Amino acid sequence: MKYVLLFLFLGFFNVQAQNYLDYYFKSNNINGAIVIYNENKDEWLFSSEVEPFDNSPAAAHFHLWQALVGLEEKVYKTDVKHSFLWDGVKRSFFNGKRTEWNSNTNLIDALKNDTDWYFDNLQYLLPRDSYETNIKKASFFKDIKNNELPYFWNYAALTNPNSMILFLKDLKEGKLPFSKQNQQFVFNQLLLDQKLAMHTATTSYLGKEIDWTVGVYLKQSKPIYFSLRTYRSLETEKIKDYEKRKNLIISQIFEVLNY
Numbered sequence: 001m002k003y004v005l006l007f008l009f010l011g012f013f014n015v016q017a018q019n020y021l022d023y024y025f026k027s028n029n030i031n032g033a034i035v036i037y038n039e040n041k042d043e044w045l046f047s048s049e050v051e052p053f054d055n056s057p058a059a060a061h062f063h064l065w066q067a068l069v070g071l072e073e074k075v076y077k078t079d080v081k082h083s084f085l086w087d088g089v090k091r092s093f094f095n096g097k098r099t100e101w102n103s104n105t106n107l108i109d110a111l112k113n114d115t116d117w118y119f120d121n122l123q124y125l126l127p128r129d130s131y132e133t134n135i136k137k138a139s140f141f142k143d144i145k146n147n148e149l150p151y152f153w154n155y156a157a158l159t160n161p162n163s164m165i166l167f168l169k170d171l172k173e174g175k176l177p178f179s180k181q182n183q184q185f186v187f188n189q190l191l192l193d194q195k196l197a198m199h200t201a202t203t204s205y206l207g208k209e210i211d212w213t214v215g216v217y218l219k220q221s222k223p224i225y226f227s228l229r230t231y232r233s234l235e236t237e238k239i240k241d242y243e244k245r246k247n248l249i250i251s252q253i254f255e256v257l258n259y
Contacts, residue, residue, distance in 0.1 A: 021047035024252045025230075028245040032230035034253060035161040037169070039222040045257070046161075055143050055158035056210050056229065059201035060114035062153035064171070064186055065140040066122060067111060071182040075125040076107050078185050084118060091117060094204045111189045114201070116151050140167065154203050161227035164214045168225050172197075172216060195219045207234055213246070217259060224259055226250075 025032045025047070033051040037044050046052050070076030083104040091101050093116070100113045110118035123131055136147040142163055146156040167176075171187050174180035190197035198215035209232045217224040228250060232238060239245060 018045050018047060021045070021253055021256075024249045024256075028249055029239065030230050030242070030245055030249065031232065032228060032249070034249075035165065035227045036253075036257075037165050037225045038259075039169075039224065040220050051229070052162040053160050055160045056212070057155050057203045057205050058141060058153050058157055058159045059203035059210075059212065060116075061159070061164060061199060061201045061212065061214065062138075062140060062157070063111060063114060063119050064167075064190075064199065065138055066119040066135065067107060067186050067189075068176065068178045068182055069130075069134045069138075070107070070119075070122055070125070071185070072178050073126055073130060075122070078107065080106050080108055082106055084121060087117070089117075094209075108189060111186075116154070120151060155205060161214075161229065164212075164227050165225040168214055168216055169223070172223060190216070204234060208232060209234060209238070211242075211246070213250075217254065219259065224254075 021034060033046065033048040035044070035046040035052050044052070067076060071078070076082075083106045086102060086104050091098060098113075101115050101117060105113075105115050105118050107118075109115070122135055126135070136152075137144070138157075141153075141157045141159055143158040144152075144156070145158070146152060149156055170176045171183055174183045176183055187197065190199050192198055195218045196215065197218070198213055200211065200213040202209065202211045204210070210229060211232075212227070212229045214227045215225070217226065228246070230246060
């Protein structure tokens with residue numbers, strides 16, 4: 001099925017495999033790949049031919065969809081004063097402490113801090129049929145292994161860079177099946193400044209830590225969408241200046257592509 005999808009993908013879009021982009025990952029001692037859709041040229045670029053349709057857990061990227069569902073069903077509010085009470089349970093994320101989760105939380109902070117418990121509360125807030133259809137069987141996912149597990153989006157519900165880029169494009173253009181006002185609000189939470197929107201999700205899957213950043217570069221007349229995933233064996237230590245190197249890879253690739 002993957003090869004059929006790839007054939008269709010190649011047939012509908014201007015696609016180029018830019019294997020030289022892999023140099024920027026290797027030179028920074030990071031294992032990863034990038035997928036780019038440049039709307040200015042209607043052009044897809046990727047550093048690895050398997051990367052666009054290679055599924056991995058959506059992890060915190062699913063929070064964007066959950067936020068839209070919660071807003072649409074009017075159980076979430078955009079008002080910063082509208083918070084849900086923390087239950088007092090000190091949670092961790094794959095053995096890492098998340099102290100920012102240990103407080104009452106509003107939607108803006110939940111999106112910023114990837115607060116899983118906040119979004120998990122939808123199972124108690126939504127009507128049962130809505131939760132089943134819009135969360136457990138969400139069209140956001142490309143493959144659902146098991147949606148009965150707690151926080152299943154972190155390890156048992158998958159998507160891929162191609163789908164995430166198309167999701168971001170629809171979100172920015174207000175074309176998802178939610179009100180344009182709610183879509184604009186969620187997109188605004190991703191903006192770092194007037195020229196860049198980004199969202200990062202991290203999880204562990206098949207013996208690897210996966211760090212997945214998606215974003216929209218807004219410097220040119222039309223947006224440039226991108227997905228960058230990195231992989232690290234759980235048996236190896238994380239590079240101390242990883243975030244600096246990851247950001248350097250993005251800036252180096254955008255520079256060589258004249259973005």
